[in-house]
Amino acid sequence: MFTVLKFLFIVSICDLISSLPNDIEKCRINDEKCLVRSSNLVLRKYYGGITEIDLQSLDPFVVDKFKVLHDYGVIQANGTVYNIKLRGLRTATIERIFGFDKNLLEIHFKVPEFHFKGFYSASGVVFGFPSKSDGIFTLNFYDFVGKLKVKLERYTRNNKQYFRTTGSDISSTVRTGDMDATTLSRPVVWLLNQGFDVVLGSSLKSYVGDVWTQFYEKKINNVLNKVPIEELFLV
Secondary structure (H helix, E strand, C coil): CHHHHHHHHHHHHHCCCCCCCCCCCCEECCCHHHHHHHHHHHHHHCCCCEHHHCECCCCCEEEEEEEEEEEECCEEEEEEEEEEEEECHHHCEEEEEECHHHCEEEEEEEEEEEEEEEEEEEEEEECCEEEEEEEEEEEEEEEEEEEEEEEEEEEEECCEEEEEEEEEEEEEEEEEEEEEECCCCHHHHHHHHHCHHHHHHHHHHHHHHHHHHHHHHHHHHHHHHHCCHHHHEEC
């Protein structure tokens, strides 16, 4: 009997209710102006994360590893990228955030500069040039404007209501950008940067949309799963 009680005690401790730090403004669920103001404060002050509510670092935004496959456009290649760090979100501005009351969160934001850096191993054809390499890559976006949509559903746990994510999608525009990879030949890198708009339109835009939204959604879900709805918003 003691063992059972000990187990139940441990479970209850692990599921303690978390709340926002006191200096983060709580808003009514449909108060868009307040939500924008509060969210921008989080980006400025807490971009390194908030352990108590399981908000992981936003800047740098770290991804361990994922597979990349491009079999269309000017890049036809497959490979792996890993130990990726994305920087720039601390300078982002959230312009609109709404939809919690309708279970469809929508965030409009802009970022002056996004900087990706990590390691890669890839093979394929780039602008008609066969290429096989591994090394360090960098990718920079300038004047990034994004719109992230996240589907939500409510559920009850321990007599408290929570949100959880059930899918997401991102659309974006970028003024321009550039890239580099340590072991790609200089002519290939030059071509990629000369035709960056073509690369962006045919490959990278899909890559950003299909891959990165999964990680944004996961970070949002971590917080929503940790903090009850009544602790996220003013009643």
